[in-house]
Structure formats: C-alpha cells, structure tokens
Amino acid sequence: MIEDARRLPQDSLIEADLAIIGAGAAGITLARELAGTNIAVCLLESGGLDFEQDIQNLYRGENGGRWYFPLDTCRLRYFGGSTNHWGGWCRPLMPIDFEARDWIPHSGWPITRADLDPYYRRAQVLTETGPFRYDATGFWEETLHTKMVPFSCGLITTTFFQYSPPTRFGTRYRKDIEDAPNVRALLHASVTEIETDASGSTVTGLRATTLAGPTFRVRARRYVLATGAIENPRLLLLSNRTNPAGVGNAHDLVGRYFMEHPHIPGVANLVMPWPEAFHAIYTQHLLLADNIVHSAMIPTDALLRRERLQHAVFTIGVMGVYDAKNLAAPAPADEERARDIFELQRDLGAPRATDHPPAGYNDWPPAGALGASCVLGCACEQAPNPDSRVTLAEESDALGLRRARLDWRITETDKLSLNRILHALAEELGALGLGRLHPTLSDDSIWPAEVLGGYHHMGTTRMADSPQHGVVNADCRVHGVDNLYIAGSSVFTTSGASNPTLTIVALALRLADHLREQPS
Numbered sequence: 001m002i003e004d005a006r007r008l009p010q011d012s013l014i015e016a017d018l019a020i021i022g023a024g025a026a027g028i029t030l031a032r033e034l035a036g037t038n039i040a041v042c043l044l045e046s047g048g049l050d051f052e053q054d055i056q057n058l059y060r061g062e063n064g065g066r067w068y069f070p071l072d073t074c075r076l077r078y079f080g081g082s083t084n085h086w087g088g089w090c091r092p093l094m095p096i097d098f099e100a101r102d103w104i105p106h107s108g109w110p111i112t113r114a115d116l117d118p119y120y121r122r123a124q125v126l127t128e129t130g131p132f133r134y135d136a137t138g139f140w141e142e143t144l145h146t147k148m149v150p151f152s153c154g155l156i157t158t159t160f161f162q163y164s165p166p167t168r169f170g171t172r173y174r175k176d177i178e179d180a181p182n183v184r185a186l187l188h189a190s191v192t193e194i195e196t197d198a199s200g201s202t203v204t205g206l207r208a209t210t211l212a213g214p215t216f217r218v219r220a221r222r223y224v225l226a227t228g229a230i231e232n233p234r235l236l237l238l239s240n241r242t243n244p245a246g247v248g249n250a251h252d253l254v255g256r257y258f259m260e261h262p263h264i265p266g267v268a269n270l271v272m273p274w275p276e277a278f279h280a281i282y283t284q285h286l287l288l289a290d291n292i293v294h295s296a297m298i299p300t301d302a303l304l305r306r307e308r309l310q311h312a313v314f315t316i317g318v319m320g321v322y323d324a325k326n327l328a329a330p331a332p333a334d335e336e337r338a339r340d341i342f343e344l345q346r347d348l349g350a351p352r353a354t355d356h357p358p359a360g361y362n363d364w365p366p367a368g369a370l371g372a373s374c375v376l377g378c379a380c381e382q383a384p385n386p387d388s389r390v391t392l393a394e395e396s397d398a399l400g401l402r403r404a405r406l407d408w409r410i411t412e413t414d415k416l417s418l419n420r421i422l423h424a425l426a427e428e429l430g431a432l433g434l435g436r437l438h439p440t441l442s443d444d445s446i447w448p449a450e451v452l453g454g455y456h457h458m459g460t461t462r463m464a465d466s467p468q469h470g471v472v473n474a475d476c477r478v479h480g481v482d483n484l485y486i487a488g489s490s491v492f493t494t495s496g497a498s499n500p501t502l503t504i505v506a507l508a509l510r511l512a513d514h515l516r517e518q519p520s
C-alpha cells in the first residue's frame with residue numbers, strides 16, 4: 001500500500017514492526033524482500049512519486065573541501081531515490097577489497113566477499129543484469145566470440161562491467177510495494193529525528209513531517225536508516241536531543257571516512273600505430289551480450305599486494321585516428337613511428353576524435369590512417385580517511401534542520417597509487433606491442449582540476465567489529481543501539497573501485513534475511 005503522508009491527521013502515531021527510512025535502492029529492496037512476511041513494515045519516503053523541486057531543495061548542502069558536485073544535484077529525493085538517474089554500471093567488490101590490507105589504514109571489513117556472493121547473485125536479478133560472471137575472461141570470450149587482450153606480465157588483468165537497463169527502483173518495483181499487504185509506504189514523509197531512550201541504546205520512535213505539515217510520529221520495534229551516505233550521517237547527527245553528539249556517535253565516527261571513486265576521464269592516451277593493435281584494443285572495449293557487458297582493466301591482486309597499492313579500474317574511451325597526410329616524414333621504424341605520432345598528437349592537442357566506431361570495426365581506422373589512439377578513463381579507490389567527512393552546516397533547510405556539509409579529501413597515497421598502476425598498465429601494453437601509453441598524471445597539479453567523483457558516496461557509517469572502529473557491526477546494526485540498522489553505501493568499510501549499487505542491493509538483501517531470521 002502506498003499513501004500520502006500529507007493526508008494524515010496532525011500528530012498521528014503510525015505503528016509497525018519495522019520502520020525503513022528512505023525508499024531508494026536500499027529501502028525499496030528491503031521492503032520488497034519483506035513483502036508477504038508477518039513483519040509489518042512502514043516505508044517512509046521524503047519525496048513523492050516524481051521529482052518536486054521544493055523537496056529536492058532539502059538536499060542542498062555545503063561543500064567545504066575540494067570541489068564536489070552541489071549536494072542537491074548528485075542525488076535525488078523522491079521514490080526510487082538516486083536510481084531515478086543512475087547510469088546502471090554494475091560490478092561487485094573484489095575479494096581483496098574486503099581484506100584488512102596492512103598498507104591501507106582502516107581497511108578490513110568484518111565480512112568477506114564469500115559472505116556476500118549469494119546476495120550478489122540475487123542482486124543481479126533485481127538490477128536486471130546478466131550472469132554473476134565478472135572476472136571470467138574465458139566465459140565472456142566464448143559467449144561473445146571475441147578475444148581479450150592477453151596481458152602477460154602479471155600486472156594487469158581484465159574485468160567486466162555489466163549494465164543495468166538502468167533499473168529505476170521506484171518505477172520498476174512500485175507495484176510490488178503497492179500490492180504488499182504488510183507494507184505501508186508513506187510518501188512526502190520526511191523523518192526529522194530518531195528518538196532514543198535516555199541511555200541512547202534503544203530507538204523509541206521517529207519524528208516525521210511533510211513540508212507544509214502535518215507532523216507525526218512512527219513507533220516500531222526495529223528501524224532501518226536508508227537515506228544514502230550523505231543523509232544517513234546527517235540524520236544521526238541531527239538526532240541529538242539525548243546525546244549532543246547524535247545517535248550511534250559515541251566514538252565520533254559518524255560522518256567520517258567519506259569516500260568517493262575519484263574519476264579521471266582522460267587519465268592517459270594510448271597511441272597505437274598499427275591497425276592490428278587498434279583491433280586488439282577495440283575487442284577489449286564494448287562487448288554486447290543480452291545485457292551490455294563492458295570490459296575494463298584492473299591491477300592484479302599480486303601487483304596490489306607486492307607494491308602495496310589501492311584498487312583502480314580503467315576503461316577505454318574516445319577513439320581518434322592519425323591521418324597520414326599530416327605526417328610528412330618518411331615511414332620510420334616502428335618505435336620511432338610511435339614517438340612521432342605521439343609528438344604529433346602533443347602538437348595538435350587532443351587527437352581528432354571520431355564517434356565510437358560502429359560494430360564493423362574492421363573498416364576502421366580508414367584507409368590511409370597512420371594509426372589510432374584512444375583515451376583511457378579511470379576510477380580509483382581512496383584509502384579511508386577520518387578527515388574526509390560529512391558534518392552539519394550552520395544553515396538550515398525548510399524543515400529547520402541543519403544542512404549537510406561535505407569535506408571531501410584526496411590524499412597523497414591515493415595519487416601515488418594510481419600513478420604506479422598507470423605505469424604497470426603501460427608496461428603490459430608495451431610488452432604486447434600494442435602501443436605507447438602516455439599518462440596525463442605526470443604532474444600532481446593535474447589532480448585538482450580534473451578529478452571528479454562518480455556520484456558514489458560511501459563510508460560515513462562504516463562497518464567494523466568494534467565500536468571504536470566503526471558505526472555498524474557485521475549485521476549492519478548500529479553499535480550500542482539495539483534496534484537501529486543502516487542500509488546503503490555509508491556502511492562500506494572500504495570502497496574498492498567498483499560502482500556501489502550492486503553491493504548496496506546485496507547488503508540490503510542480506511539485511512532482510514537477518515531481520516526475517518531474528519524477529520525481535
């Protein structure tokens with residue numbers, strides 16, 4: 001059942017077994033999983049079924065650190081949440097991402113990739129992606145009748161992204177929520193405070209409101225906070241009536257360890273003087289199955305361990321050709337030829353980009369072309385950093401609540417790690433004779449201008465076994481609070497270099513199992 005909270009009488013009390021705050025990927029997955037059980041669920045969503053500017057304005061915030069997207073443009077506040085405009089790129093975290101790596105401070109989840117595997121499989125279905133095969137080069141080579149680049153130095157390997165259509169969780173699963181007899185979804189219901197008992201160890205209720213009133217309360221036996229990784233800490237910090245530090249914040253960890261995946265669209269240019277090299281790289285590019293599969297390049301675990309690096313993923317982007325008539329010099333030896341093309345590229349600025357070549361790429365580059373080039377993009381892992389954080393701004397929103405303030409930081413080790421992996425990639429491609437890789441990151445000053453986030457907000461209520469190191473435990477329950485859970489990427493301990501939503505959905509499915517198995 002879906003209702004509009006604006007029709008509730010003032011000061012209503014809604015009672016349920018489980019209250020879920022937020023109907024994005026995490027909240028909808030959870031409510032849908034519990035549909036048809038004997039758990040009475042109340043799903044509270046701040047927005048309506050469509051975008052409304054005055055509700056979206058509640059997401060405005062401050063950026064106090066390095067440049068970041070305005071906080072009201074990098075997420076959406078209505079039923080379905082940010083899946084209303086996500087890109088659909090899916091990839092699970094790698095097993096090594098869950099490990100405590102002694103070279104990455106604060107790394108190490110209390111769960112392993114194997115714990116999540118069964119849930120990843122189910123998340124594939126909800127995100128409408130293909131088989132749970134991400135690193136199986138042979139499988140995809142066979143399925144797609146193609147060959148991946150045969151990396152041979154043990155430094156770089158192939159991985160795959162799969163694209164969700166992209167699934168808009170609000171539209172795709174709305175009927176499931178409407179039809180569920182035990183789920184009561186309330187739209188236009190903004191939770192403004194999580195109330196606890198005097199000790200702060202039990203949540204006693206939620207205060208909620210609509211923009212123009214009424215205000216009302218929700219009482220449940222258990223609660224799940226699922227409002228995204230900027231809003232989850234904001235709501236915990238705002239709920240400071242009993243404890244000035246906020247709920248679940250005994251160790252001053254709420255809001256800390258904010259992570260993004262720094263994205264650098266033109267991290268390197270790959271110059272390929274030979275059409276065969278271009279073809280080899282192109283087959284590594286965009287592959288089509290029933291669902292779209294996109295290959296990418298990542299460091300091997302061996303390289304990460306040996307050189308104590310953080311993860312990164314590289315994709316092949318815009319392609320360009322070098323026209324023979326632009327080069328007057330006689331054909332030099334291959335090595336020189338590569339250098340000449342490289343210099344030409346440098347002199348001419350960016351290579352002449354064409355559209356992605358069509359499926360019949362054998363006709364491309366066109367006759368007479370001297371070579372081809374492509375631009376590599378990357379997304380990389382940040383080491384968890386307590387100073388990279390979400391706090392409360394001084395300014396308040398239309399509900400009288402202090403807005404979020406983000407201070408996103410990137411550290412020197414984040415940068416050095418990426419540089420090293422780029423050189424490893426150059427080594428692998430060079431060994432195969434596929435061309436010359438020219439990283440654009442040789443100068444540190446490139447970073448501030450070109451690094452964007454990927455709209456991936458992570459880490460602000462991190463998972464750890466002990467309350468000294470994390471906000472939630474391995475079950476996603478807030479340390480020190482017996483009936484409050486958190487869903488979403490705020491619980492990520494580390495970020496890997498994989499887009500977060502598949503993992504968010506997998507974790508929500510796992511939390512649903514936990515709540516079902518342990519009725520309070």
Ligand SMILES: Cc1cc2nc3c(=O)[nH]c(=O)nc-3n(C[C@H](O)[C@H](O)[C@H](O)COP(=O)(O)OP(=O)(O)OC[C@H]3O[C@@H](n4cnc5c(N)ncnc54)[C@H](O)[C@@H]3O)c2cc1C
Nearest residue numbers: 022024025026046077081082087088089191455488499501
């Ligand atoms: C442009 C863009 C492209 C992206 N592309 C990708 C991609 O390709 N791959 C990928 O993996 N990820 C991508 N993402 C990220 C992805 O959208 C998020 O990871 C995912 O939607 C997060 O799910 P969530 O349920 O945790 O939070 P959200 O989807 O943000 O949902 C939170 C919900 O909580 C509600 N809410 C907030 N505050 C309150 C309150 N006080 N009371 C009640 N309700 C509240 C909101 O209205 C919202 O519906 C992209 C994001 C953007 C913005």
